[in-house]
Amino acid sequence: MNFKVFIPAMLSASLKTLSLFSLTLLFSLPLGLILCFARMSKKKVLNLPAKIYILLMRGTPLMLQLMFIFYGLNPIFGVQPPRFASAVIAFALNYAAYFAEIYRSGIISIPTGQYDAGKVLGFSKRKTFTIIILPQVIKRVLPTMSNEFMTLIKDTSLAQTIVIVEIMRTTEKYANVYVSAIPFGVAAIFYLVMNAGIGKAFSFTEKKLSYYK
Amino acid sequence: MKALEIKNLVKKIDNIKILNNISFSVNKGEILTIIGPSGSGKSTLLRCINQLEKIDGGTIKINSDVLVDTNNNGDVMYAEKNLRTQIGLKVGLVFQHFNLFPHFSVLRNITESQVKVLRRSRDEANNIAIQLLEKMDLKSKIDAYPCELSGGQKQRVAIARALAMDPEILFFDEPTSALDPKLKGDFINIIKELSDGKMTIVIVTHEMNIAKSISDRVIFMEEGMIIEEGTPEEVFEKLKNERTKFIF
Numbered sequence: 379m380n381f382k383v384f385i386p387a388m389l390s391a392s393l394k395t396l397s398l399f400s401l402t403l404l405f406s407l408p409l410g411l412i413l414c415f416a417r418m419s420k421k422k423v424l425n426l427p428a429k430i431y432i433l434l435m436r437g438t439p440l441m442l443q444l445m446f447i448f449y450g451l452n453p454i455f456g457v458q459p460p461r462f463a464s465a466v467i468a469f470a471l472n473y474a475a476y477f478a479e480i481y482r483s484g485i486i487s488i489p490t491g492q493y494d495a496g497k498v499l500g501f502s503k504r505k506t507f508t509i510i511i512l513p514q515v516i517k518r519v520l521p522t523m524s525n526e527f528m529t530l531i532k533d534t535s536l537a538q539t540i541v542i543v544e545i546m547r548t549t550e551k552y553a554n555v556y557v558s559a560i561p562f563g564v565a566a567i568f569y570l571v572m573n574a575g576i577g578k579a580f581s582f583t584e585k586k587l588s589y590y591k
Numbered sequence: 592m593k594a595l596e597i598k599n600l601v602k603k604i605d606n607i608k609i610l611n612n613i614s615f616s617v618n619k620g621e622i623l624t625i626i627g628p629s630g631s632g633k634s635t636l637l638r639c640i641n642q643l644e645k646i647d648g649g650t651i652k653i654n655s656d657v658l659v660d661t662n663n664n665g666d667v668m669y670a671e672k673n674l675r676t677q678i679g680l681k682v683g684l685v686f687q688h689f690n691l692f693p694h695f696s697v698l699r700n701i702t703e704s705q706v707k708v709l710r711r712s713r714d715e716a717n718n719i720a721i722q723l724l725e726k727m728d729l730k731s732k733i734d735a736y737p738c739e740l741s742g743g744q745k746q747r748v749a750i751a752r753a754l755a756m757d758p759e760i761l762f763f764d765e766p767t768s769a770l771d772p773k774l775k776g777d778f779i780n781i782i783k784e785l786s787d788g789k790m791t792i793v794i795v796t797h798e799m800n801i802a803k804s805i806s807d808r809v810i811f812m813e814e815g816m817i818i819e820e821g822t823p824e825e826v827f828e829k830l831k832n833e834r835t836k837f838i839f
């Protein structure tokens with residue numbers, strides 16, 4: 379096995395994995411919040427589409443959604459969308475649905491007394507949400523979010539199905555070239571290191587926010 | 592002068608009249624206590640006055656500003672939004688469970704609404720908060736978080752938070768339900784001090800002693816209606832005669 383070739387290839391693949399991961403979060407975290415508001419709205423024109431969207435996204439495989447966006451849209455628009463952009467779009471649309479539900483669980487867990495106190499002190503609805511509710515929601519959803527972030531790291535391996543050269547695709551290639559199982563072990567270490575980092579970042583943040591209950 | 596005037600207030604939940612034709616008024620500087628059995632609608636009444644619930648009929652006037660009125664056709668008409676907010680700032684409410692903001696320090700609990708709602712500067716808000724905390728004998732807890740406070744301390748922070756907004760009427764929902772006898776005494780002293788400062792105070796309570804020792808007037812509610820009204824002596828005398836079955 380030639381590690382001088384394999385390791386640099388894995389590092390550049392990790393970069394792909396990490397940029398897919400970060401871009402997905404960049405778009406899906408805010409999108410999820412908007413979706414959550416729609417889902418929680420009393421207006422049916424908002425909450426019904428949101429419910430259907432969330433059902434579709436959580437109810438069908440991410441791989442299917444990915445392929446639909448990359449291959450399926452081709453005949454409709456007549457152009458092949460860029461691979462990486464397709465992956466980011468598919469991942470962001472999918473994860474937004476999960477994040478919406480996570481936000482929602484956090485929001486409904488905040489006692490109504492907090493809203494009452496905000497109202498009585500004269501805070502507008504918007505200010506009550508941003509100043510009083512949201513910070514508490516963030517603290518409450520951190521453990522669930524950490525799960526979701528780790529799952530996303532692993533889910534990026536699905537991007538290989540539309541030929542994005544991320545960690546799994548690189549691993550398979552070298553496992554074939556060298557007829558060796560070592561690349562799989564190395565890949566496992568790469569994923570573990572990334573997720574250990576995520577775990578660390580979350581426990582750090584949780585500790586930072588542990589000054590109140 | 593009347594600080595609060597309520598006429599024929601009706602509040603329905605699921606078409607059941609939780610409050611049924613409530614009328615009373617509170618004079619400026621007066622201490623009124625509202626007593627009555629569990630479920631008689633006392634908290635709901637406070638929530639209606641503090642705009643946490645919408646009413647289904649009647650009139651609420653605060654300081655001669657009409658918050659809500661009902662015409663002869665039964666249409667309930669609330670003041671427009673700006674005026675509603677203005678009126679809301681004239682009343683303060685200390686919740687039964689205090690509802691402090693757990694993620695803010697004691698200081699920030701008292702300053703945040705001053706800064707974000709009344710647009711006071713941080714410095715000014717801090718000074719006001721520090722004065723109030725001194726008054727409440729809580730200066731040492733200024734940087735503590737609500738989870739680090741005892742029930743009595745939480746209550747005093749909640750009172751300070753409400754007072755920081757300069758309300759003209761202060762409402763208390765079951766303020767002594769979680770306090771031991773000594774803290775009850777402390778609470779009574781705080782109320783007396785506020786009353787000396789001409790604050791108008793409305794207290795909902797289960798406790799006869801509290802009602803007796805501090806109120807100028809007492810209202811007794813049952814099943815969403817006012818049954819008795821008068822000085823503490825008058826009301827308790829009547830209750831003793833007519834409602835021996837009722838145990839506080």
Ligand SMILES: Nc1ncnc2c1ncn2[C@@H]1O[C@H](COP(=O)(O)OP(=O)(O)OP(=O)(O)O)[C@@H](O)[C@H]1O
Pocket residue numbers: 604609627628629630631632633634635636
């Ligand atoms: N959100 C609600 N949904 C349905 N019923 C309600 C709601 N809030 C209050 N009620 C009903 O309204 C009535 C009055 O409730 P309220 O809390 O005002 O009573 P209370 O006099 O404050 O009682 P307590 O002394 O136990 O605090 C009760 O019968 C209660 O069940």
Ligand SMILES: [Mg+2]
Pocket residue numbers: 633634635764765
């Ligand atoms: Mg009550």
